Amino acid sequence: MAITSLTLRNFRSFREAELRLRPFLLLVGRNAAGKSNLVHGFLFLRDIARSGLENAISLQGGLAYLQNAALTCGRDLGIEIELTLPIRMPPLPLPDGRRAEIVPGPCTYAFALGCNERAEVHADRFAMRFSVAVEGEDPAPGSMELVHEGGRLRYALDLPLGLDEATFLPPALREARLGPNALMLESPTLYPMGLVRRALALISCYEFGPRLTRRLDLRTGAAELAEDGSNAAIALGRVLAHPPEREQYLALARDLLPFIEDIVVGDGPGGAPEIRVAETYAPGRYLPAETLSSGTVELFALLVALFFSPRELAIFEEPAARLHPFAVGRLVGLMREASKVQPLVVSTQHPAVLRHAPVEDVCLVSRDADGFSVLSRPADRTDVQAFLEEKVGLDDLFLAGLL
Amino acid sequence: MARLNVLVEGSDDVRFFEHALVPRLSERWGEVRLIPYACLRRTAVDRLLLGFARLGEPYVIVADIDNEPSIRAKKRVILGRFEEADPATIAVVVIEIESWYLAGADDGFLKQAGLPTYSSTEEITKEAFNSLIPRSYLSRVGFMLDLLDGYSLERGAGRNRSLAFFLRRYAADHK
Numbered sequence: 001m002a003i004t005s006l007t008l009r010n011f012r013s014f015r016e017a018e019l020r021l022r023p024f025l026l027l028v029g030r031n032a033a034g035k036s037n038l039v040h041g042f043l044f045l046r047d048i049a050r051s052g053l054e055n056a057i058s059l060q061g062g063l064a065y066l067q068n069a070a071l072t073c074g075r076d077l078g079i080e081i082e083l084t085l086p087i088r089m090p091p092l093p094l095p096d097g098r099r100a101e102i103v104p105g106p107c108t109y110a111f112a113l114g115c116n117e118r119a120e121v122h123a124d125r126f127a128m129r130f131s132v133a134v135e136g137e138d139p140a141p142g143s144m145e146l147v148h149e150g151g152r153l154r155y156a157l158d159l160p161l162g163l164d165e166a167t168f169l170p171p172a173l174r175e176a177r178l179g180p181n182a183l184m185l186e187s188p189t190l191y192p193m194g195l196v197r198r199a200l201a202l203i204s205c206y207e208f209g210p211r212l213t214r215r216l217d218l219r220t221g222a223a224e225l226a227e228d229g230s231n232a233a234i235a236l237g238r239v240l241a242h243p244p245e246r247e248q249y250l251a252l253a254r255d256l257l258p259f260i261e262d263i264v265v266g267d268g269p270g271g272a273p274e275i276r277v278a279e280t281y282a283p284g285r286y287l288p289a290e291t292l293s294s295g296t297v298e299l300f301a302l303l304v305a306l307f308f309s310p311r312e313l314a315i316f317e318e319p320a321a322r323l324h325p326f327a328v329g330r331l332v333g334l335m336r337e338a339s340k341v342q343p344l345v346v347s348t349q350h351p352a353v354l355r356h357a358p359v360e361d362v363c364l365v366s367r368d369a370d371g372f373s374v375l376s377r378p379a380d381r382t383d384v385q386a387f388l389e390e391k392v393g394l395d396d397l398f399l400a401g402l403l
Numbered sequence: 404m405a406r407l408n409v410l411v412e413g414s415d416d417v418r419f420f421e422h423a424l425v426p427r428l429s430e431r432w433g434e435v436r437l438i439p440y441a442c443l444r445r446t447a448v449d450r451l452l453l454g455f456a457r458l459g460e461p462y463v464i465v466a467d468i469d470n471e472p473s474i475r476a477k478k479r480v481i482l483g484r485f486e487e488a489d490p491a492t493i494a495v496v497v498i499e500i501e502s503w504y505l506a507g508a509d510d511g512f513l514k515q516a517g518l519p520t521y522s523s524t525e526e527i528t529k530e531a532f533n534s535l536i537p538r539s540y541l542s543r544v545g546f547m548l549d550l551l552d553g554y555s556l557e558r559g560a561g562r563n564r565s566l567a568f569f570l571r572r573y574a575a576d577h578k
Binding site: 382383386387389390391392393396399400401402 | 436437438439440442443444447450451453454457458460
């Protein structure tokens with residue numbers, strides 16, 4: 001997993017909260033508890049990485065909606081993430097002639113925005129810990145810090161075993177220019193922020209919504225599944241075009257919907273791609289997607305998102321809202337399978353989802369007495385443990401308001 | 404201070420407790436937790452009760468007497484439904500939660516709404532309560548919220564003995 005935690009400060013309904021990620025994480029809470037605001041924290045980072053700070057702020061509705069309404073305006077808005085990066089460095093020479101392996105450790109990227117008329121970058125910092133391994137010796141710890149202040153960049157290196165700074169970080173890699181009010185995250189060339197940017201740009205948040213079948217009329221669209229599922233026919237056509245993937249997709253679809261004989265994507269009215277399904281009840285007779293239920297088509301799109309659209313982090317907003325409880329159990333099982341390949345965050349208030357999830361995977365979002373959203377892990381609470389030991393289901397605890 | 408777990412039937416009970424009773428109960432208890440049990444399976448409620456026992460936390464099951472002839476009979480019904488329930492932890496509302504709503508309502512509001520002032524609400528059924536709702540209300544929830552505005556627990560205890568018993572048993576300084 002690349003992203004291991006997210007901390008929000010003065011962001012929407014949060015005063016300060018840290019979310020520790022797991023391969024499969026369920027965000028549960030009542031309406032207006034702050035689940036979507038937490039998801040927006042990820043999306044804000046994603047939008048900065050993809051489109052820059054100014055556009056990201058605009059996509060969130062402007063600064064006024066990014067900050068907490070109850071906190072004073074003088075307080076900075078801050079976001080911090082922890083992640084591991086796929087940094088691969090060749091063995092580096094030491095002064096004594098030996099060669100050292102650099103093993104990257106956890107990284108932290110944090111920024112703070114002062115929120116006056118426009119956003120002002122008040123802090124912008126990246127830090128990475130690593131270890132330097134030499135054969136026959138214990139690994140020695142080292143660290144790298146990159147600080148951006150008013151357009152100027154400063155690297156601070158703590159290198160063990162006499163490792164040379166210029167060898168570890170060649171001067172060419174240090175050359176980058178930033179505007180005084182830009183974030184390092186916006187730079188595609190700044191090392192190693194380019195890797196952070198690439199990871200965050202690969203966050204997706206899927207929310208298909210009702211009446212998906214009515215929206216499947218796109219003639220053109222990206223091959224990758226859109227977050228609202230509107231190009232599901234195109235994205236599914238891409239999957240079904242390759243026989244090995246087609247077989248896997250059909251097996252998964254039949255696991256969720258045993259009556260499915262076949263799924264194809266062909267030309268519909270006006271030439272737009274159209275999903276057609278043959279059921280075991282009437283073999284060989286293909287029905288167009290618009291005659292299927294929204295829940296069925298939503299499952300088709302969910303499978304594409306889960307298994308055929310790899311992401312650094314995939315977030316699903318209420319994926320089970322239109323599913324039968326039996327299908328919900330199957331879907332949660334498939335989601336946990338998919339989370340072995342790509343980390344998943346699922347935001348839900350559907351008790352049937354909780355029925356099939358271990359308590360360790362659950363994060364509760366709620367409001368405190370002052371109205372700030374807070375995060376808690378039911379698994380850490382003694383009362384929840386006592387109830388679970390008495391075989392009370394998580395879904396019942398949720399219904400009873402005891403999570 | 405200990406946490407009191409109050410198991411109530413449904414949303415009308417939750418609303419009444421949140422507005423009228425939890426502030427008073429909180430003077431005695433460190434935390435008051437409302438748990439609607441009508442949406443839970445019997446076994447789930449039983450397991451919750453075992454959980455409270457494991458945690459050493461007190462609880463009270465609040466139930467309407469409905470058509471049962473006596474409080475003792477209603478307790479028997481609850482004990483038959485929830486095997487783990489302790490008879491000492493069952494509080495019976497006479498006759499239904501609507502009776503408690505009406506008992507402590509502000510007399511001025513009742514008069515303004517064209518409603519009588521009852522010396523006792525122990526005969527007020529859900530149906531009788533519904534028939535009292537003035538036509539100007541779009542929903543009974545709006546009427547209930549207005550009854551809770553200016554609500555007096557002391558007045559309510561004087562007009563409903565089951566509410567008075569509940570307060571004596573679970574509230575701090577109620578005489």
